[in-house]
Amino acid sequence: DIVMTQSPDSLAVSLGERASINCKSNQSVLNSSNNKNYLAWYQQKPGQPPKLLIYWASTRESGVPDRFSGSGSGTDFTLTISSLQAEDVAVYHCQQYYSTPFSFGPGTEVDMK
Amino acid sequence: EVQLLESGGGLVQPGGSLRLSCAASGFIFRNYAMNWVRQAPGKGLEWVSVISDSGGTTYYADSVKGRFSVSRDNSKNTLYLEMNSLRAEDTALYYCAKGRISGHYGSSNIWGQGTLVTVSS
Numbered sequence: 001d002i003v004m005t006q007s008p009d010s011l012a013v014s015l016g017e018r019a020s021i022n023c024k025s026n027q028s029v030l031n032s033s034n035n036k037n038y039l040a041w042y043q044q045k046p047g048q049p050p051k052l053l054i055y056w057a058s059t060r061e062s063g064v065p066d067r068f069s070g071s072g073s074g075t076d077f078t079l080t081i082s083s084l085q086a087e088d089v090a091v092y093h094c095q096q097y098y099s100t101p102f103s104f105g106p107g108t109e110v111d112m113k
Numbered sequence: 114e115v116q117l118l119e120s121g122g123g124l125v126q127p128g129g130s131l132r133l134s135c136a137a138s139g140f141i142f143r144n145y146a147m148n149w150v151r152q153a154p155g156k157g158l159e160w161v162s163v164i165s166d167s168g169g170t171t172y173y174a175d176s177v178k179g180r181f182s183v184s185r186d187n188s189k190n191t192l193y194l195e196m197n198s199l200r201a202e203d204t205a206l207y208y209c210a211k212g213r214i215s216g217h218y219g220s221s222n223i224w225g226q227g228t229l230v231t232v233s234s
């Protein structure tokens with residue numbers, strides 16, 4: 001099974017500053033046949049279901065602001081919020097869908113400093 | 114509007130059974146794989162199960178294998194999760210989630226609001 005880890009567990013960022021979250025898998029989630037990383041990022045606000053932000057590690061879902069970006073390949077990935085807004089306070093989860101079980105990371109809580 | 118609506122949660126004793134449903138609307142249900150994902154109170158997300166668009170292929174997390182069974186009725190646009198031999202550690206909010214790409218497993222772009230399952234005596 002692929003195990004996902006995230007760092008940090010939580011971070012506090014000032015309004016307008018950059019936030020970066022790391023996600024690592026213990027096996028590569030890169031499919032060499034199509035050169036796609038099977039990695040997604042979700043945002044979850046209190047009392048709400050998760051919302052898909054990024055898929056294929058770096059493709060923004062429709063309607064997601066361009067201050068959100070995903071990068072990385074293989075086993076190491078990063079979600080970056082270029083300029084934190086108040087509405088970005090949430091928990092962020094990464095998920096691999098390369099192989100079942102489609103495991104999630106433990107989540108990173110982003111708060112406003 | 115694309116929508117998923119879970120139901121069937123509740124309080125059940127350890128060892129008991131429960132059947133969750135997820136009613137889909139606003140998209141061609143039979144074209145998409147569907148997932149169940151759960152979240153214990155104050156915890157992270159745990160993937161539970163996925164079923165292919167036709168219903169012919171299913172996968173489960175080790176923690177529920179042999180106890181839970183996922184199925185779907187494409188004529189009723191409904192996804193199910195049959196849960197047996199329930200344990201305290203199955204207590205969670207259960208979400209159904211739609212696969213993003215038709216015909217493929219992968220990320221989930223539509224999620225329901227969840228239904229709460231509490232396993233306690």
